[in-house]
Amino acid sequence: MLRRATALLGRSVLAGRSRSFSTDLPAAQTADPSFVEAWKKVVPTAEPPKTPLAFMKPRPPTPSSIPTKLTVNFVLPYASELSGKEVDMVIIPATTGQMGVLPGHVATIAELKPGVLSVHEGDKATKYFISSGFAFIHANSFADIIAIEAVPLDQIDAASVQKGLAEFTQKLSSATTELEKAEAQIGIDVHSALNSAITS
Known part of the structure; x- marks a missing residue:
């Protein structure tokens, strides 16, 4: 029926x-x-x-001239990190590489990989480590960034990252099934990206 x-x-x-x-x-x-x-x-x-x-607020139409600010919504499944925040630029870790988004960016959908999301306001940059997700860049200078997990970069403990990387490397070497190998590889990829983010 x-x-x-x-x-x-x-x-x-x-x-x-x-x-x-x-x-x-x-x-x-x-x-x-x-x-x-x-x-x-x-x-x-x-x-x-x-x-x-x-449930959605109407978006403004695409302006005839490029606005001076990019409006960013950055959400997680359990929280909203940024809502309607006007910024100068965001740099997102897309699967195709680092992608800078400025006001007037062409409409794009990008899959995100583990890496650093940078939100730039003037001379100040707020950085988050994100695990994965999607970014939806709209023609009207709005950017919606949806991540599975995110943490401010300055809150990451380097010792925990090294420990996690060692644990997942050990799990990969002792994995017997394809599922165990895949889970261990994902852990290595995320911890390697974490390590790279805090050391660079």
Whole structure:
């Protein structure tokens, strides 16, 4: 029943029209009216589910000139490190290499690897070590950075990093299954990146 309802909703909502995925959302829009109408036809007794539009603040449109500041949202699964913070630049550890993001950056999605995220405001740079995640750079000079784990660089204990690196190296040499090898290799990669971050 649910599978049939989903299929009907998908056909009725998407039939004959294309959807825009722009961040330039109108302020009053909170739900897609055609989706709500289709939902009520198929499941009249239940309230329609909320869409992301119900939880997101509308983003400003892409400006005609490049703004002077980049607006950054930096979130973890359990906390928000930065929310709507206006900065000069961020440098993110993308899987393709270090990536500097300035106001007016082209819209990009980047996968993040273990490394240092630097947030620059004037002469001051705040640095975090992040484990992994994604960065969404929008054309309107907003950057959303979502990390699995992050810690300020000045709070990392060098002795603990060395100990962890030694432990995971030992685990890799004694691993007998592919799963154990993969887990040990991930530990080595993260601790190597941690070591590189605090020694450079």
